[in-house]
Amino acid sequence: MRFIIAVLTLFALHTHANAEQLLQSQQSWDGGAFAYPQGTPEISSYKLKLATGATTPEHCHPVPTMGYVLSGRLRVETANNDKTHFEAGQSVVEVMRTPHVGTAVEGPVEIVVFYAGDTNTPHTLLATDDLYARYCQSNGSTQ
Numbered sequence: 001m002r003f004i005i006a007v008l009t010l011f012a013l014h015t016h017a018n019a020e021q022l023l024q025s026q027q028s029w030d031g032g033a034f035a036y037p038q039g040t041p042e043i044s045s046y047k048l049k050l051a052t053g054a055t056t057p058e059h060c061h062p063v064p065t066m067g068y069v070l071s072g073r074l075r076v077e078t079a080n081n082d083k084t085h086f087e088a089g090q091s092v093v094e095v096m097r098t099p100h101v102g103t104a105v106e107g108p109v110e111i112v113v114f115y116a117g118d119t120n121t122p123h124t125l126l127a128t129d130d131l132y133a134r135y136c137q138s139n140g141s142t143q
């Protein structure tokens with residue numbers, strides 16, 4: 001019942017507010033597929049900050065992940081050597097189960113990230129985590 005109320009509320013807001021769609025996609029930025037976990041649904045959101053020149057540890061996302069760049073410019077590189085840049089105001093569907101790193105270029109970066117997972121699946125795994133090999137494709141290294 002709560003879901004139906006939430007959907008109706010969002011519909012009402014969309015039809016009576018100035019709504020700007022930021023993203024709609026059936027694939028990640030590199031053309032990869034994504035799939036939702038089967039457990040109890042859970043949505044999480046975080047604001048991430050990277051200092052100029054800082055690089056994230058190698059990691060992957062076992063659940064669908066969407067980001068919105070609030071400020072700065074971010075370079076993302078996968079273990080498969082796919083590379084791209086995202087800038088302030090851009091939305092992105094992150095690669096799923098693919099090892100990657102992000103680097104703040106030309107200044108600091110702030111990103112809001114949304115994870116559509118479940119209560120039993122981690123939304124982000126570092127290369128040093130025990131479950132990394134289970135959830136993340138390993139076709140090389142980004143380091």
